[in-house]
Amino acid sequence: MSIATTMEDRAAEFAQRYDAVRQQVARVIVGHEEIVHGVLTCLFVNGHCLLEGVPGLGKTLLVRTLAKALDLQFSRIQFTPDLMPADILGTNMVMETSTGRRAFEFQRGPIFTQICLADEVNRATPKTQSAMLETMQEGCVTAFGRRYELAQPFLVMATQNPIEQEGTYPLPEAQLDRFFFKLLVGYSDRRQLATVLERTTRSETIEPAKVMDGPEIRRWQALVREAILAPHVQDYIVRLVLSTHPEGEFALPATNQYVRWGASPRAAQALALAAKVRALLDGRYNVSFEDVRRVWLPALRHRLVLNFEAQAEGIQPDKVLLELLEKVTEKAEG
Numbered sequence: 001m002s003i004a005t006t007m008e009d010r011a012a013e014f015a016q017r018y019d020a021v022r023q024q025v026a027r028v029i030v031g032h033e034e035i036v037h038g039v040l041t042c043l044f045v046n047g048h049c050l051l052e053g054v055p056g057l058g059k060t061l062l063v064r065t066l067a068k069a070l071d072l073q074f075s076r077i078q079f080t081p082d083l084m085p086a087d088i089l090g091t092n093m094v095m096e097t098s099t100g101r102r103a104f105e106f107q108r109g110p111i112f113t114q115i116c117l118a119d120e121v122n123r124a125t126p127k128t129q130s131a132m133l134e135t136m137q138e139g140c141v142t143a144f145g146r147r148y149e150l151a152q153p154f155l156v157m158a159t160q161n162p163i164e165q166e167g168t169y170p171l172p173e174a175q176l177d178r179f180f181f182k183l184l185v186g187y188s189d190r191r192q193l194a195t196v197l198e199r200t201t202r203s204e205t206i207e208p209a210k211v212m213d214g215p216e217i218r219r220w221q222a223l224v225r226e227a228i229l230a231p232h233v234q235d236y237i238v239r240l241v242l243s244t245h246p247e248g249e250f251a252l253p254a255t256n257q258y259v260r261w262g263a264s265p266r267a268a269q270a271l272a273l274a275a276k277v278r279a280l281l282d283g284r285y286n287v288s289f290e291d292v293r294r295v296w297l298p299a300l301r302h303r304l305v306l307n308f309e310a311q312a313e314g315i316q317p318d319k320v321l322l323e324l325l326e327k328v329t330e331k332a333e334g
Contacts, residue, residue, distance in 0.1 A: 007285045014220055015281050017212065018044070024069035024208035029062050030199065031192035038183045038298050039066060039157070045273040046221050047180025048136050048156040050121075050171075050302065054163055057185045063117045063157040071213035072114035073151065079124040085131035089141050106143060111135050114151050114214065118158035122168045129175055132156065136178040153217050173261070173305060180270050181295075182302035227276035228286040234272070236328070237292055241268045243324045244304060254323045258310035263303040270299040289329070296325050 018040060025036055035051070039062065042049040051059040060076075067074035077088060090109035094102050110116070111132070121129065135141055136156055141148045158179070160171070176182070188196060199206060229237075242250040244262035255262070274295035275287045282291075301317045310320070 008283065010223055011280045011283055011285055014223055015283065017216070017220065018281060020211045021066075021069055024211055025062070025065050027206050027208050028065040028199075029058060030195045031188050032058070032062070032185065035062070035183050035185055038181050039063075041274050041277045041295070042157075042180045043070075043153070043155060043217065044220050044224055044277055045180060045270075046153055046155070047270065047273070048178060049158070050176070050179040050182045051157065051159045051185055052162050052182060053159075053185030055161060057187065059159040059185055060117065060119055063115070063159070065208055066157075067115045067117075069208040069211055070115070070217070071210045072153070072217075074115045074117070075110040075113040076117040076119060077110050078119050079121050079128070081123060081125060083124045083128050085128055088128065088131050089135075089143055092144055104144075106146070106148070108148070111141065112148070112150060114154055116154075116156045118156055120160060121158040122160040122171055124169065126169055126172060129169065129171060133175060133178065136175070151214075153214055153221065176302045177264055177266055179302060181274070181298040183298055184301075224273060224276050224280065227279055229272055229276065230286060233275075233287050233289060233292065236289055237268050237271045237275075239331075240271065240292070240296070240325065240328050241265075243328050244300070244321075250328075252324055252327050254320050254327075258306055258315055258320050259304055260307040261305035263300055267300055267303045271295060274299055293325060293329070297321055 021043075022036060022040060025040075029036060039049055039051075041047075043066070051062070053059055064074075064076075077083075086109070088109050088111050090107050090112070092104040093107045095105040118132070135150060135154075139150045139152065139154050141150065156179075161168075239250055241263050242248055243252055244255060244259060244267075245251055246256050246259045246262060248255075248262070271292055272287070275291035278291040278294055279285065279287045297318055300321050304317045304320065306315060306317060306320070309315075
């Protein structure tokens with residue numbers, strides 16, 4: 001068997017197993033196909049996901065359902081203004097040993113899991129939000145002079161409400177940048193809402209089956225990184241990210257007019273990895289321009305800091321990003 005055939009077979013197997021997880025999630029979650037794709041992309045690139053939407057759209061249910069379809073440890077943290085860092089990471093407790101002596105012992109917090117649902121993450125204070133930074137970036141916790149590694153794979157799935165401002169604390173840019181995707185959860189349409197009522201107002205309860213475990217997820221995460229990113233596609237990603245930097249060499253008029261701070265190198269990494277997932281799902285082992293375009297918004301919308309003019313005019317990051325994508329693509333394909 002040739003190497004190319006082996007690569008194609010591995011891509012086909014990945015797409016099949018990806019679809020198995022998606023089907024189990026779809027047994028509970030009605031519609032929101034792109035949101036489910038985004039969450040699963042984060043899973044298979046070992047990235048974290050921020051879900052934003054008004055209450056009652058199924059954000060928490062989606063994360064819970066994904067956890068049930070995977071044979072992984074799961075914990076939920078309800079973020080509130082009085083939540084402290086120790087409530088997330090853990091703390092030292094005085095414990096009595098077998099010899100009757102007392103000693104400090106570190107009691108691990110709910111962050112020591114594999115899928116962590118950070119519910120309404122913007123309700124906690126900045127001090128508590130910052131406690132998540134090390135775990136999200138390095139997969140470990142440093143407490144009382146000791147470093148504790150978290151089990152892998154490790155994913156934070158956070159939810160936040162965009163319309164309620166009282167009693168909330170906007171996530172700092174440093175933490176937003178550590179989320180691989182920011183997904184905007186919208187309303188269901190007429191058909192989807194009817195299906196939701198049929199599934200949730202009757203006596204039977206639908207539960208997803210466990211179809212994948214941690215070692216298999218790690219195997220697919222490694223496969224994603226093996227997908228080929230050709231030099232011209234890599235340069236396309238680089239120019240896209242550089243186009244978000246105001247007054248930079250590749251800045252566009254919309255950038256200089258509306259953007260205060262552009263995207264970091266993590267944005268380029270997110271674009272490359274997410275595009276590789278899209279390519280594999282399409283049965284290809286190499287990334288195309290279209291793969292990059294399909295993941296542009298969720299990978300970048302939370303990494304732009306707009307200036308006062310954009311805020312005054314009600315300009316949203318997605319509008320600026322779509323204009324940049326159009327202009328850079330015209331130059332790349334021209």
